Amino acid sequence: MSRTLVLALLIVGAAIPSRLTAQAPGDARGVEQTVSENGSNKTGRPAVSAEERLAIEQQRIADRYTHLEEVLLRMAELTADTDPRRAEVLRRAVAESKSRMVGVQFEQMVNLLATGRLSRALDNQKDLDRDLAVLLELLLSENRDKQVASEKAKLRDYIKRVGQIIRQQKSIQGRTAGGADPKGLSGEQESLAKKTGDLAKDVKSHEDAARGGASGGEENQGEPGGADKSAEGESLDDSKKDQEVPEAKTGEKDGSSDATPSGDAKPAETPSEGAEGGKPAEGGPSIPGGESQPSPGGDSSPSSPSPPPSQVQKSIEAAEKRMREAREKLEKAQRDGALEDQEEAIRQLEQAKAELEEILRQLREEEIERMLTLLEARFKKMLDLQRAVYKDTKRLDGVPGEQRGHDHEIEASRLSRRQSRIVLEADKALLLLREDGTSVAFPEALSQTRDDMRQVMLRLARAEVGSITQSIEEDIITALEEMLAALEKALEDQEARRGRPTQSQGASGDPALVDMLSELRMIRALQMRVNQRTARYSKLIDGEQAEQPDLVEALRRLAKYQSRIHEITRDLESGKNQ
Incomplete structure (x- = not known):
C-alpha cells in the first residue's frame, strides 16, 4: 500500500509540467508555434495558446492530487481498527497537505499558467516541490518498522x-x-x-x-524522469505523442536541474516543519549510521x-x-x-x-510504543465484537424451547461465524506478542482466551446458547477487559517515559513490552479465573466426580490452564523471557 501511495505522490510531483521550466517566458514563442502547427493547421480547430495548454495539463495534475487526498483519507478509515499507526500517518499526511495548502497551490499554478505569468509560476513550483517532498517523507515513514x-x-x-x-x-x-x-x-x-x-x-x-541516500532521494524526487513521461503521456492525445517527445525530453533535463534547488531548500528542517504544534519527535533516534528516519507519526527530526x-x-x-x-x-x-x-x-x-546501547534502547522504546498502540486497537475491536456476540447469545437463549426451529439454528450459526472472526483477531494479536517475545503472561492469557473463543464458536455452531456458553463468553469479556486495561496502562507509562533521560540498560537489557508488575498482575488474573471457573463447575457436579462429557472436557482444559500458569510463573521468575 505504501509503495502505491508514494509512487502516486512522486508522479503527481514529477508531473508538474517540466515544459514550464524548459519554456521560460522568453521561449513561449516556440511553444505557441508547436501548438499552432499541431492545432489549427492540421485539425482546423482554433489554435490553443501555450499558456492554455500548460494550464490544462496543470489542472489535470491538480485533479489527480485531489483524488490522491481522497484515497488517503479512505485508506485511513479502512485501516483505523487494524493498523492505527498507518491510519495516523495517512491522516497526518492529509492534514499536513491542508495546512500547507498544497491543493490551493495547485490551483494557483493553474491560474498563473492560464494568464501567462510563467516567472511567477516557476517560483511557486519550487515551493510546491518542497511541500510535496515533506508529504512524501511522511508517507515513507510507514516503513519505520x-x-x-x-x-x-x-x-x-x-x-x-x-x-x-x-x-x-x-x-x-x-x-x-x-x-x-x-x-x-x-x-x-x-x-x-x-x-x-x-x-x-x-x-x-x-x-x-x-x-547520501536521503539527499539523493530528495534530489531524485524532483526529477521528472520516467514519472514525468508517464504523467504527461496521460494528458496527450495519441496523435500528438510523437510530436511531443522531443519537447518532453527537453523539459526533463531542465526539470532535473531545477529540482535540485527546490530539494535543497532547508532539507533538514522540512520534517520538523510538518510536525503538529511543535510536538516532540516520537520516532527514530539518530544511530551511528546516520539513518535518521521519519517516525511513524511523521514528526521526527534529523536531530x-x-x-x-x-x-x-x-x-x-x-x-x-x-x-x-x-x-x-x-x-x-x-x-x-x-x-x-x-x-x-x-x-x-x-x-x-x-x-x-542507549540508541538501541531508544529504538526499542519506539518499537514498544508502536506495538502497544497496535495491540490496544486489536483488543478494543475484539472486546466490542465479543460483547455483541454475547448480547445476541443471551437473546437467542431467551427464546422458548418450543419456538426454536430452523431459523434459530441459522442465527446461532451466524453467531458462530462472527465468533470465528474474533478468533482470527486473537490469532493476529497473539502473533504480535510472540514475535516480541518479552512477555510471558500476556501471550498465555490471550492464548487461553482464544481457546475459550474457539469453544464458544463450536458451541454456537451446535446452537448451544445456554448458561455454559454464556459463562465462557463472560470469561472472555472479562479477560479482554483486563488485558486492555493493562495495555492502556503500559502505553500511558511508555508515553510518560518518552524523552525522560535514563541510564543505558545494555544490549541484553532491552525494555520489555510490559513491566514485571503488569506480568504478575496478569498471572494473578489468570489464577483468579481458574479459581472462579473451578467453583462454577463444582456446582454442576452431582457427587464427587463429573460425568457429563462437556463438563469433563471443560475440567481437562482447566487443568491444562493451571499447569500453564505454573510454567509461566516459573519462566518469569527465572527470567526466561529476557
Missing part, C-alpha cells in the same frame, strides 16, 4: 564488535602490566588498532551511505536527544589513535606510557558502547 529492525540489527553488530575489541584490549593491557615482551605486544596492539579502525570505517560508511550520529565514530577513532600511540610506546619499551594509552582506549570504547 522495517527500518527500526534493520537499525537494531546494525547496532547490535556494532555493540558486539566493540565488546570484543574491549576484551582484547584489556588482555593486552594486562599482559603489558604483567611484564610480557613489549615487542610481541606491539604487534598485537597494531592488529587490534587496525580492527578498531575497520569498525570506525564501517560506522562512517554506514553514515555516509544513509546521508535527536541521543548522541549525534558521528559521536560513536569519534569515540572509536579516538580509541584507535590511542592504540597506535600505545603500540609506538611498546616499541620503545615505555610500559607506563603504553598503559595510559591503553586505559584511555578502553575508556573511549566503553563510551562508544554505552552510546550504542
Whole structure:
C-alpha cells in the first residue's frame, strides 16, 4: 500500500509540467508555434495558446492530487481498527497537505499558467516541490518498522564488535602490566588498532551511505524522469505523442536541474516543519549510521536527544589513535606510557558502547510504543465484537424451547461465524506478542482466551446458547477487559517515559513490552479465573466426580490452564523471557 501511495505522490510531483521550466517566458514563442502547427493547421480547430495548454495539463495534475487526498483519507478509515499507526500517518499526511495548502497551490499554478505569468509560476513550483517532498517523507515513514529492525540489527553488530575489541584490549593491557615482551605486544596492539579502525570505517560508511541516500532521494524526487513521461503521456492525445517527445525530453533535463534547488531548500528542517504544534519527535533516534528516519507519526527530526550520529565514530577513532600511540610506546619499551594509552582506549570504547546501547534502547522504546498502540486497537475491536456476540447469545437463549426451529439454528450459526472472526483477531494479536517475545503472561492469557473463543464458536455452531456458553463468553469479556486495561496502562507509562533521560540498560537489557508488575498482575488474573471457573463447575457436579462429557472436557482444559500458569510463573521468575 505504501509503495502505491508514494509512487502516486512522486508522479503527481514529477508531473508538474517540466515544459514550464524548459519554456521560460522568453521561449513561449516556440511553444505557441508547436501548438499552432499541431492545432489549427492540421485539425482546423482554433489554435490553443501555450499558456492554455500548460494550464490544462496543470489542472489535470491538480485533479489527480485531489483524488490522491481522497484515497488517503479512505485508506485511513479502512485501516483505523487494524493498523492505527498507518491510519495516523495517512491522516497526518492529509492534514499536513491542508495546512500547507498544497491543493490551493495547485490551483494557483493553474491560474498563473492560464494568464501567462510563467516567472511567477516557476517560483511557486519550487515551493510546491518542497511541500510535496515533506508529504512524501511522511508517507515513507510507514516503513519505520522495517527500518527500526534493520537499525537494531546494525547496532547490535556494532555493540558486539566493540565488546570484543574491549576484551582484547584489556588482555593486552594486562599482559603489558604483567611484564610480557613489549615487542610481541606491539604487534598485537597494531592488529587490534587496525580492527578498531575497520569498525570506525564501517560506522562512517554506514553514515555516509544513509546521508547520501536521503539527499539523493530528495534530489531524485524532483526529477521528472520516467514519472514525468508517464504523467504527461496521460494528458496527450495519441496523435500528438510523437510530436511531443522531443519537447518532453527537453523539459526533463531542465526539470532535473531545477529540482535540485527546490530539494535543497532547508532539507533538514522540512520534517520538523510538518510536525503538529511543535510536538516532540516520537520516532527514530539518530544511530551511528546516520539513518535518521521519519517516525511513524511523521514528526521526527534529523536531530535527536541521543548522541549525534558521528559521536560513536569519534569515540572509536579516538580509541584507535590511542592504540597506535600505545603500540609506538611498546616499541620503545615505555610500559607506563603504553598503559595510559591503553586505559584511555578502553575508556573511549566503553563510551562508544554505552552510546550504542542507549540508541538501541531508544529504538526499542519506539518499537514498544508502536506495538502497544497496535495491540490496544486489536483488543478494543475484539472486546466490542465479543460483547455483541454475547448480547445476541443471551437473546437467542431467551427464546422458548418450543419456538426454536430452523431459523434459530441459522442465527446461532451466524453467531458462530462472527465468533470465528474474533478468533482470527486473537490469532493476529497473539502473533504480535510472540514475535516480541518479552512477555510471558500476556501471550498465555490471550492464548487461553482464544481457546475459550474457539469453544464458544463450536458451541454456537451446535446452537448451544445456554448458561455454559454464556459463562465462557463472560470469561472472555472479562479477560479482554483486563488485558486492555493493562495495555492502556503500559502505553500511558511508555508515553510518560518518552524523552525522560535514563541510564543505558545494555544490549541484553532491552525494555520489555510490559513491566514485571503488569506480568504478575496478569498471572494473578489468570489464577483468579481458574479459581472462579473451578467453583462454577463444582456446582454442576452431582457427587464427587463429573460425568457429563462437556463438563469433563471443560475440567481437562482447566487443568491444562493451571499447569500453564505454573510454567509461566516459573519462566518469569527465572527470567526466561529476557
